[in-house]
Every structure is written in C-alpha cells, then in structure tokens.
Amino acid sequence: MATTIDGAAAPAIEAPRSPQRRPVRTKARTNFELYAWLFMRVSGILLVFLVLGHLFIMNILDGGVQRIGFGFVAGRWASPFWRTWDLLMLVLAELHGSNGLRTVINDYAERPQTRFWLKMLLYVSAFLVISLGSLVIFTFDPNIS
Amino acid sequence: MPKAPAGTLYRGREGMWSWVAHRITGVLIFFFLFAHVLDTALVRVSPSSYDTVIATYKNPIVNLMEVGLVAAVLFHALNGIRIVLIDFWASGPRFQRQMLYTEIVLWVILVVPGTYYMLKHTVESLFGSAS
Numbered sequence: 001m002a003t004t005i006d007g008a009a010a011p012a013i014e015a016p017r018s019p020q021r022r023p024v025r026t027k028a029r030t031n032f033e034l035y036a037w038l039f040m041r042v043s044g045i046l047l048v049f050l051v052l053g054h055l056f057i058m059n060i061l062d063g064g065v066q067r068i069g070f071g072f073v074a075g076r077w078a079s080p081f082w083r084t085w086d087l088l089m090l091v092l093a094e095l096h097g098s099n100g101l102r103t104v105i106n107d108y109a110e111r112p113q114t115r116f117w118l119k120m121l122l123y124v125s126a127f128l129v130i131s132l133g134s135l136v137i138f139t140f141d142p143n144i145s
Numbered sequence: 146m147p148k149a150p151a152g153t154l155y156r157g158r159e160g161m162w163s164w165v166a167h168r169i170t171g172v173l174i175f176f177f178l179f180a181h182v183l184d185t186a187l188v189r190v191s192p193s194s195y196d197t198v199i200a201t202y203k204n205p206i207v208n209l210m211e212v213g214l215v216a217a218v219l220f221h222a223l224n225g226i227r228i229v230l231i232d233f234w235a236s237g238p239r240f241q242r243q244m245l246y247t248e249i250v251l252w253v254i255l256v257v258p259g260t261y262y263m264l265k266h267t268v269e270s271l272f273g274s275a276s
Contacts, residue, residue: 041232044225052222055215060262065202065211070192073185090182097175104172125179133182136189144191 036099043092050089074142083137090133098126159245167224170217177214205267212263216256223248 059065076082101122109115187195201207227244231237237244 041229045229048222048226051218055218059211059215060259063266064263065199065208066266068199068202070188070195073188073195093178094182097171097178100168100171101175104168129179129182132186136186140188144189 040096040099043096047089047092047096050085051093054085054089074140077137077140078142083140087134087137090137091130094126094130094133098122159242163224163227163245167221167228170221170224173217174214174221205271208264208267212260215259215263216252219255219259220248220252223252 058068077086102119105115105118105122109118184195184198187198202211224245227241227248230244231241
C-alpha cells in the first residue's frame with residue numbers, strides 16, 4: 001500500500017474514466033413541476049377571460065359596485081351559466097394563486113421548518129377557500145332571511 | 146464567505162422588473178381573493194349581513210383601492226399572456242421587451258377609462274354632480 005512520507009495513507013485516486021458520481025436523489029422523480037408549470041399557463045389563459053369579465057361586469061358596467069347587493073347576487077345566481085362561471089373562476093383562481101404562492105415560499109423561505117409550515121398553512125387555506133366558495137355557490141338560497 | 150442572498154438573482158431591466166411586478170400583483174390578488182370569498186360567503190348567512198359588508202366596497206377610499214386591484218389584475222393578466230407567448234411562441238423570447246411595452250400601452254389604454262367609470266359615482270357623490 002502506498003504511503004506518504006508522514007505515514008498517512010495516500011488518498012485514493014479513481015481509475016480514469018470511472019463513472020461520474022451524482023448526488024443521491026432523495027425524492028421520487030415525478031413530473032409534478034412540469035404539470036404545475038403547464039397548469040399556470042392553461043388556467044391563466046382561462047382566468048384572463050373569467051376574471052376580466054367578472055371585473056368588468058361587477059366594477060364597470062351599469063353603475064359598477066354601487067348596484068351590488070344581495071338582490072343582485074340572487075338575480076345572477078338564478079342562472080346556471082353565472083354559477084358555473086363563478087365556480088370555475090373560484091377553483092382555477094385559488095389553485096393558480098396557491099401554486100404562485102408555493103413558488104414564492106420556495107424562493108424566499110430558507111429554513112426547512114418555515115417552508116414546511118408556510119406551505120401547510122397555504123394548502124389548508126386553499127382547501128378551505130375552495131370548499132367554502134363551492135358550498136356557497138351550490139347551496140345558495142335566494143329566499144334566505 | 147458571506148452567505149448568498151435568499152431568493153432569485155436576476156439580470157435587471159425589463160425582464161426582471163416585469164417579473165417583480167408579476168409576483169407582487171399576484172400575491173396581492175391572492176390575498177384579496179381570500180377576503181373576497183369570505184365576504185361573498187355571507188350571502189349564505191343573511192341578505193342584511195351581505196349588504197352590510199358590501200357597503201364597505203362602496204366607501205370612497207375602498208373604491209380607490211378597487212381601482213388599484215383592477216389595475217393589478219389587468220397587469221397580471223396582460224403580463225401572463227406575455228409569459229405564455231415567451232414560453233410557447235418560437236419568437237417570443239426575442240420579442241419579450243417589445244411585448245412588455247405593448248402590454249404597458251394596452252394597460253394604460255384600458256386602465257384610464259376603467260378608472261373613470263369606477264370612480265364616477267364616488268366623485269359625483271363627494272363633489273356633487275355637474276349635470
């Protein structure tokens with residue numbers, strides 16, 4: 001065995017052309033990030049129409065926000081068209097926004113614990129917002145008092 | 146050795162600043178959406194509780210904030226279309242700067258009349274109608 005002058009073992013030298021060592025992969029390899037990226041584009045294009053249409057009707061058309069009240073909502077939600085519109089907008093916007101915030105957390109939160117809990121908070125809030133919003137759209141009662 | 150700054154280093158100019166604006170408007174819209182789903186959920190409680198909260202939206206200062214919200218959403222929407230074009234249109238990356246300037250022009254063209262209609266009632270009720 002080769003030794004150096006001071007008696008320590010010489011560092012092992014790998015044989016030429018030995019395969020390059022790669023870092024060990026700790027997580028299963030999936031295409032999640034690809035689908036998340038694609039979802040942002042697809043939902044984004046749909047949201048351009050859904051949200052800008054919503055803002056135009058609610059804030060600009062025919063007196064804007066001044067005319068909004070319970071009666072106005074009841075009138076709109078009498079139509080399945082606007083209920084579908086609002087439900088689709090709710091789900092897409094919340095998922096699009098949550099994925100955006102997930103990216104922001106991944107970029108700025110450094111400690112693993114902070115990243116984990118911020119994302120848990122985000123996922124719980126997204127679940128609650130989608131659940132509450134859908135519940136309200138599906139169970140809306142125009143005769144409630 | 147000093148620690149590298151957190152977050153993402155970028156190259157400045159139009160590409161970076163549009164990205165910064167996209168991020169800020171996105172986070173802003175996300176938090177508004179949270180509040181907005183909660184206030185709309187009051188239609189399931191009672192007409193009067195819903196109308197009470199919606200009255201907040203008709204307050205002049207909140208009305209001004211709505212203009213800010215619409216402006217933010219409009220920027221995010223137009224910039225989002227630009228991002229899709231950069232990603233999927235072969236010449237997109239080459240024209241990203243021109244697309245940003247086109248987007249800003251479009252944004253101004255849409256925000257100016259939008260602001261007029263959104264603030265019309267507030268201005269008239271605060272300062273009296275000219276007609």
